[in-house]
Amino acid sequence: MIEIGARLSDFLGKVRHVKIGLMLLLLVFLTLNILIPFTQLKAQTTTGSSHVLITRGADRASQAEFSSLIAGVSSVCAIGVPGPLWALSENVVPIVSGDEDTTPVPSVVAVATVFGDGRVVALGHEGFLTNEAIGLFDNKRFGNNIVDWLDKSGTKKMLVTTGHREWYGGANFDSFKQELESHGYVVARFSGQISASSLSGVGVVLIGNAWEDFSQQEIDTLKSFVSNGGGLLLIGLGWSWEPYNPGKTLDDYPMNKIGEVFGIRWIDGYISDPTNNYNGQPVFHTFYPNIELQTLYQAFSYINTTTRSHQTDLPSLLQNDVVLRRSYVNAHLLIATASRALSASSTQRREIYDFYTNLINSNPQYFKKNTVYDKMTQSV
Structure with a gap:
């Protein structure tokens, strides 16, 4: 079709x-x-499902201020082929997308939402913030803006998960880690099970494209963490999951199991742009609030x-x-x-x-x- x-x-x-x-x-x-x-x-809502999609949230997205996410940012680019994000909720706001000749539709690579008292940002590729990419275009400024916006309480403390086969958060995170530390953040990698005690005092949690399931208890803990004012940065890549995990679908993708709690889903597709690109990778220059026709609503x-x-x-x-x-x-x-x-x-x-x-x-x-x-x- x-x-x-x-x-x-x-x-x-x-x-x-x-x-x-x-x-x-x-x-x-x-x-x-x-x-x-x-x-x-x-379609019917599966009442027995442990992952319930939200279409209406307690906090309306229109009440949130997202402008600080793109302050001083005019273009960003990922090293690699980014994939699109899908907004499952009206409260999920596109922050970065392609333009009129970018394919596919949608071509959203960054979204944000307010959930309870906390905030969530999702990206469509870890390549925006890797060691090789952090110095390109306005990637560094964008990354700093994201973490500052998520750290609503000003804790200056970030936890990076590394115990669920994450593609991002190890050595490829070093340059961004050093950048955050230069701005006063305390950044710790964590390979254990996410719990209320492990998140105590933490302002921002980063999960960088995990390929191993989080337990339902961990997902519930993250949901509670955000609801109570925490910030969550989710990075994933939809198109890479199914080819390397035969017999599984994007419903099984660990990032989607977390993301759908907050109204976010990574979908299949390779984003490309014939007129705005860097070494073949799309350069994005369309930002909130000037993004149109990129969500269902x-x-x-x-x-x-x-x-x-x-x-x-x-x-x-x-x-x-x-x-x-x-x-x-x-x-x-x-x-x-x-x-x-x-x-x-x-x-x-x-x-x-x-x-x-x-x-x-x-x-x-x-x-x-x-x-x-x-x-x-x-x-x-």
Whole structure:
């Protein structure tokens, strides 16, 4: 389905003189290809699951101040191929993303959220802060900003986990460790089991792409730590997990088991940018609050607003307005990504199904040949 959507997006970008009827047909075709997988699965929240996805939090993301995360930062780059992050909650805010020609959609590589009294930041590759990368572009400033923002209580104490097969936190963390220590932080590596006692007095915990499971007790401890004012920096890489762990999926990825507690998920995909790159690796220069169409909820809002604002002329606008066409198609493609990125029990699947049924029901002039969706006979 993603491939179909990508080909259609490319086609729409090239066509300049398509008849309005054909453009409308293509729009409906794209929408229905996204909708069909969700009509086949009525997603339900798994009440017995030990990892519950959150879609609403006690603290609204809009109440948080995220600007300090990108103060003095104009561009960042990872050594390696970064992968995208997916926001499972409206409270998760994109901090760094690709631009209009970055692929795939979404291309978010840094997110932040407020959880209880604490804060969480997640990155889409450890290569932003390794020894080789810390001096590139504004990576050092970005890393310092992240730790300062997470250390809400000003403890100046960080714990770096190393007991769960972490890819980052050992020798490749030395340069950033020295940088933090030069700013007064006490940084300790810790290979034991995470517990309330091991986190006593700690302001920030760093988990750098762990490939070994954390126990449920450890996850609960981290959740309590953040809820009570602690800061958590999670670094992962979705695309690397499945190829090196045959028989397992991203649902089994240890970073996702922690991240989903806070509304964050690493998904498959290689981020690339043909116009902004350093030795082939994407250079990111789009930051909060100027990030658009990179979360499910941004896509919902854009599609709804655009469709409502153009009750009669949307097909002709899609034909003639290159910017609107790209944004409208990308919004649908982002939603389509959920068909492969989300776990089967994700509550966002139901949100997507409801979104499309409401969109079709509210706009019969564009969908189902002027036949309004019948919720009594067509619901799953």
